[in-house]
Amino acid sequence: xxxTRRTRTILGLLLLTSLTLVVLSLRGGGDGAxxxxxxxxxxxxxxxxxxxxxxxxxxxxIGSLGSKDQQISDLQAQVDSLKSQVNLTEYARxxxxxxxxxxxxxxxxxYKTVPAQAIAFGPAQGFAQTITIDVGRxxxxxxxxxxxxxxxxxxxxxxxxxxxxxxxLIVDSTSTVGARVESSMQTGFLNGTGETGRLELQLLDPxxxxxxxxxxxxxxxxxxxxxxxxxxxxxxxxxxxxxxGQLTRIATVVPFVxxxxxxxxxxxxxxxxxxxxxxxxxxxxxxxxxxxxxxxxTGTATPGTSASGTPSGSASxxxxxxxxxx
Numbered sequence: 001x002x003x004t005r006r007t008r009t010i011l012g013l014l015l016l017t018s019l020t021l022v023v024l025s026l027r028g029g030g031d032g033a034x035x036x037x038x039x040x041x042x043x044x045x046x047x048x049x050x051x052x053x054x055x056x057x058x059x060x061x062i063g064s065l066g067s068k069d070q071q072i073s074d075l076q077a078q079v080d081s082l083k084s085q086v087n088l089t090e091y092a093r094x095x096x097x098x099x100x101x102x103x104x105x106x107x108x109x110x111y112k113t114v115p116a117q118a119i120a121f122g123p124a125q126g127f128a129q130t131i132t133i134d135v136g137r138x139x140x141x142x143x144x145x146x147x148x149x150x151x152x153x154x155x156x157x158x159x160x161x162x163x164x165x166x167x168x169l170i171v172d173s174t175s176t177v178g179a180r181v182e183s184s185m186q187t188g189f190l191n192g193t194g195e196t197g198r199l200e201l202q203l204l205d206p207x208x209x210x211x212x213x214x215x216x217x218x219x220x221x222x223x224x225x226x227x228x229x230x231x232x233x234x235x236x237x238x239x240x241x242x243x244x245g246q247l248t249r250i251a252t253v254v255p256f257v258x259x260x261x262x263x264x265x266x267x268x269x270x271x272x273x274x275x276x277x278x279x280x281x282x283x284x285x286x287x288x289x290x291x292x293x294x295x296x297x298t299g300t301a302t303p304g305t306s307a308s309g310t311p312s313g314s315a316s317x318x319x320x321x322x323x324x325x326x
Contacts, residue, residue, distance in 0.1 A: 101150020
């Protein structure tokens with residue numbers, strides 16, 4: 001009780017003093033009284049201010065919370081916009097590189113091409129490995145025309161609609177391409193295996209020498225899958241099974257084209273007048289493949305090298321299911 005009475009007394013004195021100072025201020029006098037009161041109550045006022053200030057700042061921050069949230073939201077939107085611009089720039093850079101590689105290959109081989117984009121992947125027209133491209137009969141496309149990209153031979157047109165066409169890839173298990181070995185000039189047939197990164201070469205002459213690291217181009221010889229333009233890069237020999245003279249002697253070939261990233265391609269609407277031979281092949285790798293023991297040659301080759309020696313990119317994105325060209 002004593003503490004309560006004492007507190008009430010102090011509060012009453014403070015209230016009375018405040019009223020007195022107000023009256024003096026209104027009358028224009030009492031500067032001395034105000035100075036005296038300030039000297040007496042100054043420490044009390046400072047202590048109270050120290051206690052009240054954090055609360056006041058917190059309440060003020062609540063008022064500006066909405067504006068800060070808006071600022072954060074605006075900054076996030078700017079970051080997202082910049083990311084989109086970077087992605088778009090990277091996509092445009094890759095497309096430009098693909099187009100440059102395609103133009104280099106077409107120029108070196110003297111092919112007249114119609115550019116196209118792969119818009120769908122999947123089985124179609126009785127083939128397991130196909131793509132649909134966005135050009136067709138209205139663009140001058142015909143069945144059996146060859147399709148390339150900046151890395152090499154992609155396949156051939158097997159069905160043509162007004163605005164789209166279906167292309168059977170050379171890795172399809174039914175595909176056969178007449179091939180020629182770069183150095184020895186030996187010819188044979190390059191067969192698809194159904195795998196995107198592996199082809200098999202069977203030479204016409206089972207006694208012909210063949211080595212790991214040798215590269216292949218299309219020979220123009222009619223294979224089981226149709227006629228292909230001569231001189232188009234096919235791939236690199238990475239392994240040879242069997243011995244010279246065996247009819248089952250097979251060379252494993254890694255294609256130059258990366259069939260998992262197909263995007264920009266070109267349809268050869270006019271073949272070259274003369275065989276470009278090896279002029280279209282990309283530069284040889286700096287490291288040569290090595291032969292493995294036990295008489296079987298092995299080695300590795302990196303697919304996806306363009307005719308200019310530059311890796312060819314592709315736009316990201318998942319293709320839609322393959323529609324039939326109509």
